[in-house]
Every structure is written in C-alpha cells, then in structure tokens.
Amino acid sequence: MSWAPSRTSSKIRAFRYSLPILGVAILFPLVLILSYWSFGATSFWRLIRNPALHHSNGQHMNQPQSTLDLDLSVTETAATWDWQRTTIPNDAHVHGFTVFDNIYLRNGTFHVVTEETADLPPIERLLSRPLERKPGIDTTPTNEQLQFITPGEAESMLGTRLTHIQGFTVIVYDPSQFMKHFYHWFGEIILGTWRVYSHLLLPQPSSTASPLPFPQRFILPFISNEEWRDRSGMDGPLMRAAFPEAAIQQATYWEDLKKLGTTVAFERIILVNRSAAHRHPFSGLWFKMIAGTMNISAPQDFWNSVRMSLWRNILTPEFIAYNISNPSSLPLVTYISRQGSGRRLTAEDHDALIVALGDLAIQGVCEVQIAVMEKMSLVEQIELASRSTILLGVHGNGLAHQLWMPPSSRSTVIEIFIPNGYVFDYEILARNMGHRHYAVWNDTFLTYSEGTYHKEVKYPDGFHGKTIPVHAETVTRIIRERLAG
Numbered sequence: 001m002s003w004a005p006s007r008t009s010s011k012i013r014a015f016r017y018s019l020p021i022l023g024v025a026i027l028f029p030l031v032l033i034l035s036y037w038s039f040g041a042t043s044f045w046r047l048i049r050n051p052a053l054h055h056s057n058g059q060h061m062n063q064p065q066s067t068l069d070l071d072l073s074v075t076e077t078a079a080t081w082d083w084q085r086t087t088i089p090n091d092a093h094v095h096g097f098t099v100f101d102n103i104y105l106r107n108g109t110f111h112v113v114t115e116e117t118a119d120l121p122p123i124e125r126l127l128s129r130p131l132e133r134k135p136g137i138d139t140t141p142t143n144e145q146l147q148f149i150t151p152g153e154a155e156s157m158l159g160t161r162l163t164h165i166q167g168f169t170v171i172v173y174d175p176s177q178f179m180k181h182f183y184h185w186f187g188e189i190i191l192g193t194w195r196v197y198s199h200l201l202l203p204q205p206s207s208t209a210s211p212l213p214f215p216q217r218f219i220l221p222f223i224s225n226e227e228w229r230d231r232s233g234m235d236g237p238l239m240r241a242a243f244p245e246a247a248i249q250q251a252t253y254w255e256d257l258k259k260l261g262t263t264v265a266f267e268r269i270i271l272v273n274r275s276a277a278h279r280h281p282f283s284g285l286w287f288k289m290i291a292g293t294m295n296i297s298a299p300q301d302f303w304n305s306v307r308m309s310l311w312r313n314i315l316t317p318e319f320i321a322y323n324i325s326n327p328s329s330l331p332l333v334t335y336i337s338r339q340g341s342g343r344r345l346t347a348e349d350h351d352a353l354i355v356a357l358g359d360l361a362i363q364g365v366c367e368v369q370i371a372v373m374e375k376m377s378l379v380e381q382i383e384l385a386s387r388s389t390i391l392l393g394v395h396g397n398g399l400a401h402q403l404w405m406p407p408s409s410r411s412t413v414i415e416i417f418i419p420n421g422y423v424f425d426y427e428i429l430a431r432n433m434g435h436r437h438y439a440v441w442n443d444t445f446l447t448y449s450e451g452t453y454h455k456e457v458k459y460p461d462g463f464h465g466k467t468i469p470v471h472a473e474t475v476t477r478i479i480r481e482r483l484a485g
Helices: 007-039 041-049 151-157 182-201 235-242 251-259 291-295 304-314 317-325 347-362 378-387 397-404 425-433 472-484
Strands: 097-106 109-113 146-149 162-172 217-219 247-249 263-272 332-336 367-371 388-394 412-416 436-441 444-446
Touching (some): 097 182, 109 151, 162 182, 182 263, 182 291, 182 397, 182 425, 247 251, 304 378, 304 397, 317 378, 332 347, 332 397, 347 472, 388 472, 397 412, 412 472, 425 436
Parallel strands (some): 109 146, 162 263, 332 367, 332 388, 388 412, 412 436
Antiparallel strands (some): 097 109, 097 263
16 A cells, blocks of 8 residues: 655655754854854954864964965954963073074074063073184174064064974074084084983983974074085985984075065074083083083983984894894994094004904904994994994094994993093093093093093193004003993
C-alpha cells in the first residue's frame, strides 16, 4: 500500500526547516550590535575587515600592523598600539654579549622600549661605534647606534609600520678586523655567544632542560664581500655544519632593512660587540673578548649541542658510533706540529718529543697521531679532534680544535710556550669545554684548578719565534698522569 504526504504535513515540515534560517537572521544583527558595543567603533570595523586581528583565545590583538599585511585599507594610529617591552630574559647579559627579547630597529638604530632604563645595562656595555680598535680611535657608542625610549615615545619615533623577524638572531655588531681568524670567530664570537645564550637554561638542571633553538640567522651589518671568513677557509664550512639552517647575512641585508622605511621588530637577538666586551674588568686581566663571559653561569657542557651538530653534519654515523660514542681503542694523543710555520719548537726538541710520544704508544699507554693540520682536509681535521683525548702543541690556531674534542675526566690540552710566556686564548677555551689545561715552559708546567688563574699575560722575546724549547719527558709525564686517572 503506497503512502503520499498530505499537503498539511508538507507545510509543517517546510516551516520546521526554515526555523534555523530565521534564527540566524535574527541573531546576526544582535551579534553585530553587541560586538560594536564591546570593541568600540574603530576596533569593531577593523575586526570585521580583518578577522586575523583577533586571537583564537578571544582577546583583541592590539599589535602594530605588519608591513606584510596587504589589507592596506585597515589602518590604525600609533596611539592604539601596545608596544612589547624590550627585556633581557633571565639576565642573560655580560659586557658585549646581550640577549634581548622584543628589540626594534629603525634606520639602522636599535631602540630599546622600556619604562625602566635604570634596570638595563648602560649603552657602553651593549655595543660601540662600529670602528676598528686602534689607538686614538673613539668607539664610544652614541644614540646613532642605540636609544632607550619609553612606550609613549615609541608611538611617535617608530612609525606606523612594522616588519617582524621571528626566531633567534645573532647580530655581530663589529667590523671585520678581528673576525677573519679561526680562533677569534669560533673561540670568541661563537663560543661567547653560546655561553651567554645558554644562561637562559638556568636554573633548570641540564638533564631536564629543553634544548635551546638554534639561530635562524647571523647578521653582520658591517661586513661585505665575505670578509668574515678566515684565511685557512675553516670558518665558513664549519658554520654550515654547526648551524646548517642559519643564514649568514651581511651589510647588504642590513641596508635592505634600512631602506624598507619600517620599524623592524626582532623577536629575540643576542647582540655581540667586541669593544663593549673589552670594557669588562676581566678583559684587563686576560685581554680576551670572551673574558667577561666567564663571569656568567652556564650549564655544564653547554657547548655540546653545537659540537654534536657539527659532528652530525661532517662525520658519518658509523664514525660517531664506533670512534666517539663507544670508543674501544686506546685514548688518542694528538700532537699538532707547527714545524712548517713561524712559531715552532727547536728541531731537536721536536724530534725528541716525537720519539717520546712514540714510546708511549709502544708501551700501550695511548695511541699517538702527529698532525700537520694545513696538510689535512677539513673532514680529517674534525675526525682527528673528535677522537682525541689529549691535544698538544705550541701555542697556535690548531689548539682551537679542542672545540670538537669530547670532554671527559681525562680530556686535556697541553700548550707549549716560550718560557715565561703566557696568554689565555686556549686556556679559556679549555675551561669552557671542560678540558684540563696545562702550560709547558720547557721542563716546567703550570695548571690551574677552577677558580684560580695565572696572574698576567706575557709576551717575552721569542714568543713567536722558531726556537721554542720543550723537555719531552715533562710532556709525557703530564700525559701519563692524565691517562692514569
């Protein structure tokens, strides 16, 4: 038996289906009226025309309009903006190395937005005029480099357009004078940056702290034509390995930011400056850019993430597994020979040292490698450093490879000086890395425990000479003692 709906039931059903449409027609004007009352006229029309200005949590996002916002009809006056205050998170600052959150750049000048200028370091501890460090040259910073401004002043000084640069940025605010050197670049600029940046992890235990995000970019505002690279060609490829996703931007990038005519808002930077770093009292003792960073705490082996990144991007997984993570062979002692360079041992003492090291190998104390770094490929140099337990040699650039040597209770750097000569370059690196440092003066050696230091820097006659003496048995005695521990 078939059934057909009656005319009455069809009308009822049509009325029932129209109820939601009728409800929307009634509620929508009410929502508009309530929103108008809630946001006010200006904000209401901004919200209607640009819904992205409203957070997902229902709060109004009262931020400057980005220069990337193509809805040019949506404008607001500076008075309606809520400028994010510039802060130094976790007090991550020491002379010449400062982490800033929410710092602004306009026409090449940094602007720190704060109501409490007294709570921030003075400008001369942050940066300097970007001039070479020479006698008679005044590098004292001015308001052309950085200004402290209040939120009220920001409204009129920083304009009405904003370019956001997200993530972590390293800005090395220096000329090229001291950049073009393996030690100065990695041993001072990059190591000092990472120590101060790692202060953000404290006071969390290193075992539970989340790893810090790597930089998304390095900006070198006053460097052109790749002048940050060292003559030996180490810095460039090692940067690509240690920070593979980071761009390295130079002066043309900085000029592009200035030509935008907008205010550039950096989410987080570390501002690095050599002259400001040398204003730290420790610089007068050790004469090193990173001297002051030794006064800021960092987690033990804070450098591990950089070291591991470089290993992963240069060495094979099999090499890391068999030679670094689970070494089964004897500890490796690497002697970096400088006999082909200006600063070197006497020929007799060099030969005697090689014989003495060979005796250690014959006796099964250690494996020994004699390295002439300038004759080795980059990969070979990193492989050797990563396998080494003890690195020794005359004071020189090769000892910076301790950055890639894994720390342990036996890891050691033995630095040979002309008697009575002393500089802190590689001792500071060793302290940061967790290696024990020994300075050897022929048949005498010096080593300092944590909290104690040599008293002065000395460059006696012959410091850079070709006749530096060393007593081989003094060196092998240090090696035996360190490997016996």
